[in-house]
Amino acid sequence: MSETPILDNHLHLDPVNGRGAEAAAEFADAGGTHLLVLNKPSWYFVDDVDGVEAFRETFEITCEVVEDATEELDGRAWPVLGVHPALISRLVEDGYTPAEARDLMQSGLEVAAEFVADGPALAIKSGRPHYEVDDDVWAAANEVMRHAFELGSETGCAVQLHTEGGEDFEEVAEWAEDRGLPRERVVKHYSGGPVEGPIPSVIANKDALEAAASEDGPFLMETDFLDDPERPGAVLGPKTVPRRVRWLTEQGYEDALRTAHVDTPARVYGIDTEATLDE
Numbered sequence: 101m102s103e104t105p106i107l108d109n110h111l112h113l114d115p116v117n118g119r120g121a122e123a124a125a126e127f128a129d130a131g132g133t134h135l136l137v138l139n140k141p142s143w144y145f146v147d148d149v150d151g152v153e154a155f156r157e158t159f160e161i162t163c164e165v166v167e168d169a170t171e172e173l174d175g176r177a178w179p180v181l182g183v184h185p186a187l188i189s190r191l192v193e194d195g196y197t198p199a200e201a202r203d204l205m206q207s208g209l210e211v212a213a214e215f216v217a218d219g220p221a222l223a224i225k226s227g228r229p230h231y232e233v234d235d236d237v238w239a240a241a242n243e244v245m246r247h248a249f250e251l252g253s254e255t256g257c258a259v260q261l262h263t264e265g266g267e268d269f270e271e272v273a274e275w276a277e278d279r280g281l282p283r284e285r286v287v288k289h290y291s292g293g294p295v296e297g298p299i300p301s302v303i304a305n306k307d308a309l310e311a312a313a314s315e316d317g318p319f320l321m322e323t324d325f326l327d328d329p330e331r332p333g334a335v336l337g338p339k340t341v342p343r344r345v346r347w348l349t350e351q352g353y354e355d356a357l358r359t360a361h362v363d364t365p366a367r368v369y370g371i372d373t374e375a376t377l378d379e
């Protein structure tokens with residue numbers, strides 16, 4: 101039995117093309133206890149996204165692999181479901197107008213919010229492209245993200261964001277607050293250290309972690325493991341968060357580790373990573 105919770109706040113498990121729950125077992129062997137599992141972008145599983153059913157199918161696959169992953173853990177896994185921001189570019193290339201792409205992606209988020217309201221999912225995921233896009237696509241992407249905040253507020257759940265890099269996301273946090281979602285329920289996935297506005301989910305590189313751990317603020321840790329056999333070296337492996345937890349312990353960051361694996365998860369998602377260690 102693990103004594104202290106170790107949470108990877110953002111990874112993917114792909115039971116169709118990748119290792120699925122086996123990767124969760126590897127995480128557990130290294131000392132990991134809790135996982136937030138993000139659905140892979142819908143285009144990995146279903147060829148055509150021409151309706152919300154493709155999203156629903158993707159979400160169901162993720163909920164199933166999360167159940168299998170939980171079997172492997174001293175703690176448990178939860179799904180975080182959403183629509184990948186890069187989908188907007190694929191849709192526009194396929195002939196959708198930005199407004200049509202926005203509508204479809206917003207409908208996908210509504211399905212994700214249903215999965216939260218009905219029980220299996222913990223949070224939703226949205227954001228905007230991390231690369232340059234035309235102004236009308238950018239505007240539509242921001243509307244998708246603001247819709248996610250509205251849904252998070254109505255459903256009472258957190259929103260993970262995939263966005264461009266950088267540190268200043270104050271405006272984004274204000275958009276969330278304007279829609280009734282507290283900024284501390286907004287998580288900036290793939291952060292390189294502290295950020296302004298949302299809560300940073302820090303990629304488990306030593307420099308990024310040390311930057312976050314040496315400040316007092318809330319933060320989370322993640323690998324963004326992709327579980328993609330075609331891109332094995334593209335991302336950090338599932339053992340990375342537990343390994344970095346050991347390294348941070350050696351560096352004397354016990355308090356920051358409690359922040360990242362107990363206090364921040366409670367604050368952002370309302371989950372108790374200690375009480376769920378016995379499950």
Ligand SMILES: [Zn+2]
Nearest residue numbers: 110112138324
């Ligand atoms: Zn990811």
